[in-house]
Amino acid sequence: MISMAFLSDLFSVLGTVAFALSAVLAARGRQVDLFTILVLATVTAVGGGTIRDTLLDVPIFWAEDTSYLWIAAVSALLGFCFYSLLDRHGINLLYQAVDSVAIALFGVLGTTKAWELGFGLPLGPVILGVITATGGGVIRDTLLQRPSMLLGKELYIVPVALGCTLHATVLALAPDHAQLGALLAIALVLVLRYLSVMRHWVVPQWAVLKMK
Amino acid sequence: MISMAFLSDLFSVLGTVAFALSAVLAARGRQVDLFTILVLATVTAVGGGTIRDTLLDVPIFWAEDTSYLWIAAVSALLGFCFYSLLDRHGINLLYQAVDSVAIALFGVLGTTKAWELGFGLPLGPVILGVITATGGGVIRDTLLQRPSMLLGKELYIVPVALGCTLHATVLALAPDHAQLGALLAIALVLVLRYLSVMRHWVVPQWAVLKMK
Amino acid sequence: MISMAFLSDLFSVLGTVAFALSAVLAARGRQVDLFTILVLATVTAVGGGTIRDTLLDVPIFWAEDTSYLWIAAVSALLGFCFYSLLDRHGINLLYQAVDSVAIALFGVLGTTKAWELGFGLPLGPVILGVITATGGGVIRDTLLQRPSMLLGKELYIVPVALGCTLHATVLALAPDHAQLGALLAIALVLVLRYLSVMRHWVVPQWAVLKMK
Numbered sequence: 191m192i193s194m195a196f197l198s199d200l201f202s203v204l205g206t207v208a209f210a211l212s213a214v215l216a217a218r219g220r221q222v223d224l225f226t227i228l229v230l231a232t233v234t235a236v237g238g239g240t241i242r243d244t245l246l247d248v249p250i251f252w253a254e255d256t257s258y259l260w261i262a263a264v265s266a267l268l269g270f271c272f273y274s275l276l277d278r279h280g281i282n283l284l285y286q287a288v289d290s291v292a293i294a295l296f297g298v299l300g301t302t303k304a305w306e307l308g309f310g311l312p313l314g315p316v317i318l319g320v321i322t323a324t325g326g327g328v329i330r331d332t333l334l335q336r337p338s339m340l341l342g343k344e345l346y347i348v349p350v351a352l353g354c355t356l357h358a359t360v361l362a363l364a365p366d367h368a369q370l371g372a373l374l375a376i377a378l379v380l381v382l383r384y385l386s387v388m389r390h391w392v393v394p395q396w397a398v399l400k401m402k
Numbered sequence: 403m404i405s406m407a408f409l410s411d412l413f414s415v416l417g418t419v420a421f422a423l424s425a426v427l428a429a430r431g432r433q434v435d436l437f438t439i440l441v442l443a444t445v446t447a448v449g450g451g452t453i454r455d456t457l458l459d460v461p462i463f464w465a466e467d468t469s470y471l472w473i474a475a476v477s478a479l480l481g482f483c484f485y486s487l488l489d490r491h492g493i494n495l496l497y498q499a500v501d502s503v504a505i506a507l508f509g510v511l512g513t514t515k516a517w518e519l520g521f522g523l524p525l526g527p528v529i530l531g532v533i534t535a536t537g538g539g540v541i542r543d544t545l546l547q548r549p550s551m552l553l554g555k556e557l558y559i560v561p562v563a564l565g566c567t568l569h570a571t572v573l574a575l576a577p578d579h580a581q582l583g584a585l586l587a588i589a590l591v592l593v594l595r596y597l598s599v600m601r602h603w604v605v606p607q608w609a610v611l612k613m614k
Numbered sequence: 615m616i617s618m619a620f621l622s623d624l625f626s627v628l629g630t631v632a633f634a635l636s637a638v639l640a641a642r643g644r645q646v647d648l649f650t651i652l653v654l655a656t657v658t659a660v661g662g663g664t665i666r667d668t669l670l671d672v673p674i675f676w677a678e679d680t681s682y683l684w685i686a687a688v689s690a691l692l693g694f695c696f697y698s699l700l701d702r703h704g705i706n707l708l709y710q711a712v713d714s715v716a717i718a719l720f721g722v723l724g725t726t727k728a729w730e731l732g733f734g735l736p737l738g739p740v741i742l743g744v745i746t747a748t749g750g751g752v753i754r755d756t757l758l759q760r761p762s763m764l765l766g767k768e769l770y771i772v773p774v775a776l777g778c779t780l781h782a783t784v785l786a787l788a789p790d791h792a793q794l795g796a797l798l799a800i801a802l803v804l805v806l807r808y809l810s811v812m813r814h815w816v817v818p819q820w821a822v823l824k825m826k
Contacts, residue, residue: 214823217823220823221767221822221823222765222822222823223817223821223822223823224817224821224822224823225771225772225775225817225821226764226765226771227823229764229771232741240669244456244668244669245452245456245462245465247459247461247671249671250669250734252734252738253669253733253734253738254734256734256735256736256737256738259734259737259741260737270823273823273824274824309465310462310464310465310466310468310471311468312468313468313471313472314464314465314468317444317471328545332544332756333752333762333764333765334765335547335759335761335762337547338545338547340438340441340545341434341438341545341546343433347437347438347441348437351437393435393436393437397435397436397437398433398434398435398436399426399429399432399433399434399435399436399439399482399485400485400486456668457664457668457674457677459671459673521677522674522676522677522678522680522683523680524680525680525683525684526676526677526680529656529683540757544756547759549759550757550759552650552653552757553646553650553757553758555645559649559650559653560649563649605647605648605649609647609648609649610645610646610647610648611638611641611644611645611646611647611648611651611694611697
């Protein structure tokens with residue numbers, strides 16, 4: 191049977207690659223150079239986990255294992271080289287897909303790590319999951335002076351928060367099925383992101399702020 | 403006699419409610435939804451204290467006691483529901499009032515916590531007080547891509563800094579009167595904010611940067 | 615012979631003065647007041663080192679020795695008083711020069727501190743050097759809602775990264791010559807910044823992102 195530790199490492203590597211590529215794609219339409227992209231890719235890939243580890247007061251994961259930095263750099267370099275193969279429409283959809291995979295994986299990873307350390311149970315792990323998933327992207331968007339995805343009309347924060355809540359619920363009520371819970375949580379994030387990007391699902395009207 | 407610990411808890415709860423409501427009001431004129439507001443309210447309410455606890459290298463306060471997260475969420479939810487009762491003029495003044503109470507309370511709380519831990523006395527507690535009071539709002543404004551209150555024409559940072567300095571001075575010279583000092587510091591912040599918002603007090607001319 | 619500790623202290627003080635002055639100069643063309651400038655100067659001068667110390671999980675340097683805060687405040691005050699002596703063209707060049715000195719010194723300091731603590735060798739110290747050098751400026755630019763220097767067309771991140779890499783290489787291969795390595799790294803950053811600002815060196819064409 192696949193161990194949780196192996197799954198966790200696999201998710202970390204895949205999420206790092208996805209976030210680094212998302213940073214290359216986020217720079218579309220801008221005059222940016224390779225070095226800027228390397229900075230953005232690294233910030234996006236490790237930013238959320240860095241905030242998480244700081245709040246948990248544990249050693250920063252990329253100092254413990256610098257391979258995450260290399261994975262982010264090489265992914266960004268490859269993304270840079272093959273960037274010109276993409277056209278404008280394809281690039282937008284690819285960006286959404288790659289970013290969605292990254293936030294799903296990092297959300298589950300952040301929730302797991304905080305849960306294992308007993309950080310502010312039961313709500314703390316959900317919040318750290320959301321921070322791990324979105325923190326790097328928020329820093330990237332702030333540096334690029336782009337509006338944060340957090341505040342867009344698309345469903346972005348909602349899928350991540352629901353996925354992390356599902357995973358935390360399984361960890362609380364049925365810890366023996368943590369692996370299954372993690373996979374279901376990732377699937378939930380991806381499905382909701384798909385519905386938002388492809389089917390244009392938005393937040394229901396009753397939940398939108400209105401003033402008389 | 404009312405203990406300092408009780409006052410401190412009371413101030414924390416009131417400040418959390420005030421900051422969560424300020425986040426709802428800060429979203430005026432924007433197409434935001436309930437989920438975005440919950441994120442903004444939480445960030446505003448706990449952001450400054452989170453930076454403070456990270457710099458002090460103590461456990462994050464909302465992980466030690468997750469009730470702050472619930473208080474922020476419920477306050478934001480209630481603020482969302484009753485938002486439509488307000489008109490545009492009233493909402494602006496209410497925002498200023500609620501935010502002023504929050505920064506006054508959090509400034510004093512941050513100064514107190516840093517002082518008790520002997521963090522960079524005597525200047526350190528003043529700076530951590532200002533960070534506790536304004537950090538959440540700065541993150542909120544950055545996410546909303548609004549100009550930071552820190553840089554506006556109104557007196558904002560000056561009242562907080564003076565209040566924290568007054569409180570730190572009392573803690574240094576007359577620690578037996580810490581409670582009185584805290585109340586005076588809060589009053590000082592509120593009076594200066596009132597003079598700025600209602601009487602349009604601004605920074606004196608000699609203190610404005612000019613170039614020949 | 616001059617000790618590394620003395621050099622390190624000297625660099626810290628000079629870098630703090632330079633960053634505080636750079637914050638005054640960064641405010642050119644804006645209606646800012648003295649108090650805002652004090653905040654910006656402090657944030658710029660100690661921001662990068664604060665992030666570094668948080669990631670290294672060591673006490674924040676300005677809480678250990680509050681003189682850095684006073685140096686930043688007095689430098690900003692003097693810069694404010696003498697600001698009107700400068701004209702617009704001179705101010706821009708002076709800003710670039712002062713800022714370049716600051717990022718060179720802080721980059722080397724950050725790399726040294728992270729290396730001595732064995733933080734994620736060998737790549738970790740380079741990244742912490744870059745963060746120490748640029749973190750304060752990034753926070754300053756975010757507060758001012760200015761585009762970050764990190765993403766400009768000028769060579770900014772590249773000189774710092776190369777300087778920190780050179781210093782880390784000397785620390786790894788010839789630790790006996792750490793002082794010389796530090797001076798060479800500072801010289802490298804300054805020369806590259808000079809070539810960028812005065813000779814308009816930019817990133818080579820092959821390194822600029824293009825889409826078909």
